[in-house]
Amino acid sequence: MCLDVGEVLVDETRIWSTWADVLGVPRFTLLAVLGGVIARGGDHRDAFALLGVDDWRDREPAVQRRYGGFTAADLYPDALPTLAALRAAGWRTAVVANQPASRSAELAALGVEPDVMAMSDALGVAKPDPAFYQRLLALLGHPRPVSVVYVGDRVDNDVSAAANAGLRAVWLRRGPWGLLGRDADGHADATITGLGELVTCVAALQP
Ligand SMILES: [Mg+2]
Known part of the structure; x- marks a missing residue:
């Protein structure tokens, strides 16, 4: 069982608010423009272009300094209980996601201690690249993809990238991507609105 980080374990409100503050843009403006970009199916970085910020990459170190890494308040309240419940139900757990490399240590310090943890910047490959899911399977010891x-x-x-790699996919419909997205190809094996539903929902997915 592998969990994503952004909007699954971690509420990204504070990182996006930090981006707005560093760029000198009202928070409401950045968050609303970001929502528009997501609704149009664009890349979230398109929001910077719409705001006329061409040098956002240069601002990233300042954003990360001000953000200071994940804190306990950034975790969704159901994150730690769900990891504990998955372990109690006999699942091996993994947290492998698109994030800066430093997030692994930050999450571990907050009590997020899955069996396997790795971030895209450390792996050198990111979702939705199919190679990301091959690396995940390798980190898990090459189980049958359908068992993951x-x-x-x-x-x-x-959802789609995991399904295309032969894994099962659970779509967590929270956060802007989760609420605005559409699973047009029916790739989700299950859909939930909170992690509290996960253990029950995956019990029915066992291959
Ligand atoms: Mg996410």
């Missing part, structure tokens, strides 16, 4: 469940909020990066 990926839980994510984005249809493109998480």
